[in-house]
Amino acid sequence: MTASRSTLRAALAALATATLVSFTVPALADTLQDIGKLLKQGQHAQALEKTDKYLAGKPKDAQGRFLRGLILTEMNRTAEAIAVFTKLTEDYPELPEPYNNLAVIYAQQKQYDKAKQALEMAIRTHPSYATAHENLGDIYARLASQAYDKALQIDSANASAQTKLAMIRDLMTTSSRPAVGLPATKPAVAAVALAPVAPEPKPAEAKSDPKPEPKPESKTAAKPVETKPVAVAATESKSPPATSDVVGEIDKTLEAWAAAWSKKNVKAYLSYYAKDFQTPGGESRTAWETERAKRVSKPGSIQVGIDSLRVTPEGADRATAKFRQHYRSASLKTSSNKVLVLVRHDGKWLIQQERVGR
Numbered sequence: 345m346t347a348s349r350s351t352l353r354a355a356l357a358a359l360a361t362a363t364l365v366s367f368t369v370p371a372l373a374d375t376l377q378d379i380g381k382l383l384k385q386g387q388h389a390q391a392l393e394k395t396d397k398y399l400a401g402k403p404k405d406a407q408g409r410f411l412r413g414l415i416l417t418e419m420n421r422t423a424e425a426i427a428v429f430t431k432l433t434e435d436y437p438e439l440p441e442p443y444n445n446l447a448v449i450y451a452q453q454k455q456y457d458k459a460k461q462a463l464e465m466a467i468r469t470h471p472s473y474a475t476a477h478e479n480l481g482d483i484y485a486r487l488a489s490q491a492y493d494k495a496l497q498i499d500s501a502n503a504s505a506q507t508k509l510a511m512i513r514d515l516m517t518t519s520s521r522p523a524v525g526l527p528a529t530k531p532a533v534a535a536v537a538l539a540p541v542a543p544e545p546k547p548a549e550a551k552s553d554p555k556p557e558p559k560p561e562s563k564t565a566a567k568p569v570e571t572k573p574v575a576v577a578a579t580e581s582k583s584p585p586a587t588s589d590v591v592g593e594i595d596k597t598l599e600a601w602a603a604a605w606s607k608k609n610v611k612a613y614l615s616y617y618a619k620d621f622q623t624p625g626g627e628s629r630t631a632w633e634t635e636r637a638k639r640v641s642k643p644g645s646i647q648v649g650i651d652s653l654r655v656t657p658e659g660a661d662r663a664t665a666k667f668r669q670h671y672r673s674a675s676l677k678t679s680s681n682k683v684l685v686l687v688r689h690d691g692k693w694l695i696q697q698e699r700v701g702r
Contacts, residue, residue: 388419406435620696668681
């Protein structure tokens with residue numbers, strides 16, 4: 345069992361580096377772009393020097409400070425990185441990324457209880473933050489492996505513990521996550537999201553003309569007995585516009601949703617969520633609304649925008665919308681992929697599911 349436990353620990357240790365994240369932004373300042381390039385090239389000392397100069401002029405800039413934490417992590421100056429991310433959680437408690445990266449560092453140090461607490465804070469801050477949920481699952485796996493190891497130290501013949509440990513090992517080694525096999529150096533992970541994300545092309549279905557071409561039928565309309573083509577044209581026109589109408593309706597719905605959020609109109613913002621909205625983590629609707637209201641109504645102006653919208657109708661009253669969401673305040677700009685499942689109720693499209701990521 346010694347070899348099995350060491351293999352498991354190696355696999356689990358690799359996971360700690362797999363989900364270190366960075367802010368994604370629609371447009372970075374030139375200085376931050378240069379820093380990102382240096383970090384990606386492994387020129388950590390130069391990147392840190394340039395970051396410190398940038399922060400000397402903008403000491404409260406969240407992106408610059410977060411970037412400094414990433415650089416320090418890459419340089420294995422973990423104590424300083426922890427201090428940076430911890431201060432960010434204090435100054436910007438609404439951001440889940442600093443909590444997540446703290447958890448990654450704690451996991452690398454095998455401080456799994458601290459990692460668990462940090463991830464729980466990330467999820468409390470952003471309940472639909474998929475990365476934190478996945479990382480928390482990894483932490484539970486580590487804690488379970490430790491418990492089974494302890495059980496086997498006490499009773500090496502414990503067949504049940506051996507089986508469960510083997511199951512965890514198999515789970516981690518056969519995971520579909522592409523980052524599991526990343527080396528411990530983590531250079532690509534730290535820089536993965538520093539470059540601006542190019543907008544995805546608008547879906548072809550939104551540009552297509554849903555109306556049937558009338559010309560062929562207009563040619564036959566002169567025939568006195570040909571009345572069916574006109575009726576057929578009217579029937580066929582119902583289906584294509586349905587897809588176009590769904591796309592247009594959801595586009596307007598999401599614009600209004602983002603506008604209500606930007607105006608900090610909590611009542612209007614929450615009205616876009618269906619009664620059966622699936623709250624992250626299964627918390628009560630009341631608790632979720634209270635948390636959202638608290639975050640939306642925080643002091644200071646905000647601006648929320650979306651682009652690269654792709655709508656996939658799944659019937660007359662259900663559709664999935666994927667887009668790029670941009671959030672901006674006086675001190676912060678972030679960008680992330682968003683997926684919403686919407687349902688139509690009484691002629692209005694409402695959000696039934698919401699998640700961040702692909």
